[in-house]
Amino acid sequence: MDDKTMVAFLGTGTMGGALLKGSLDGGLDAGSVRVTARRQSRVDELVAAHGVRGTTDNAEAATHASVVVLAVGPASIPDVLGEIAGHLTDGAVVVSIADGISLEDLRGGLPGTVSVARAMPSLAAEVGSGLTLLTFERGCADEQRNAVTALFERSGEVLEVDEEQQADLSVLSSGxxxxxxxxxxxxxxxxxxxxxxxxxxxxxxxxxxxxxxxxxxxxxxxxxxxxxxxxxxxxxxxxxxxxxxxxxxxxxxxxxxxxxx
Ligand SMILES: NC(=O)c1ccc[n+]([C@@H]2O[C@H](COP(=O)([O-])OP(=O)(O)OC[C@H]3O[C@@H](n4cnc5c(N)ncnc54)[C@H](OP(=O)(O)O)[C@@H]3O)[C@@H](O)[C@H]2O)c1
The missing domain is CATH 1.10.3730.10 (ProC C-terminal domain-like)
Structure with missing residues (x-):
């Protein structure tokens, strides 16, 4: 991932916050990061703690990002996809860490000009010792794969797996x-x-x-x-x-x- 890659973390709670901290400690430039949460108080807390930019507006945060990490709960994913779908940069990649949300679910809610991926991280990302299971949709370009892989490698190891393996493997890695x-x-x-x-x-x-x-x-x-x-x-x-x-x-x-x- 080069220094110009803009990253948006949409929904920065327990897991999103751990990924954010681990990635920044692992060298991600705070100036390239935008975060969102539902409550302004949480956004303020993240901005003060990490020097990133923050907003409660998911579309605004996603607009210039090359990598958009969806870290809201699974039930909020359809709403967030609806909010950002019309605002994404062509060639961006949207990565969901939501348990049980498939590539097909993501694809269905987003335009064909962006790629989608699934990631299942672990809270140990917060201390740089996470392991993230990654699955890209077929056809995802090398540049997008590399940007996502490089982002998650900042907070630990990355293992690319088939989508069917995500549930079984995450019992060990995330759990x-x-x-x-x-x-x-x-x-x-x-x-x-x-x-x-x-x-x-x-x-x-x-x-x-x-x-x-x-x-x-x-x-x-x-x-x-x-x-x-x-x-x-x-x-x-x-x-x-x-x-x-x-x-x-x-x-x-x-x-x-x-x-x-
Ligand atoms: N916890 C884990 O160990 C773990 C591991 C792997 C994957 N995951 C996945 O990570 C996701 C988040 O889990 P979590 O444990 O981090 O939950 P969490 O602590 O409840 O965090 C969810 C965050 O999303 C924000 N949010 C909710 N709706 C939003 C919206 N519409 N727009 C913007 N932000 C919104 C919340 O904002 P507020 O803080 O303002 O309420 C909160 O910061 C889930 O999909 C889960 O499956 C979790």
Missing amino acids: GPAYFFYVAAAMIEAAAIRGVNRDLGRRLVAQAMAGSAAWLQRESEAPDELRARVCAPGGAGISRIAELDERAVRAAFIDALTKDV
């Missing part, structure tokens, strides 16, 4: 932080019961997670094999894992993550 925070909270609580102060517990747990992630990324062994390296036969670690297995924690995770919700 992933929720499960790790769940485990982290339980581990910090256990440490507190053992008398470890919560700040120290949090630091130890965060580093254990970061270390495990680095290990998993570097090694080709299966996670169970890596775990076996940590859990010596007859040791405390293996007994604690046996306790979790007895309570069917792994089965509960698998059930929760495979269930249609």
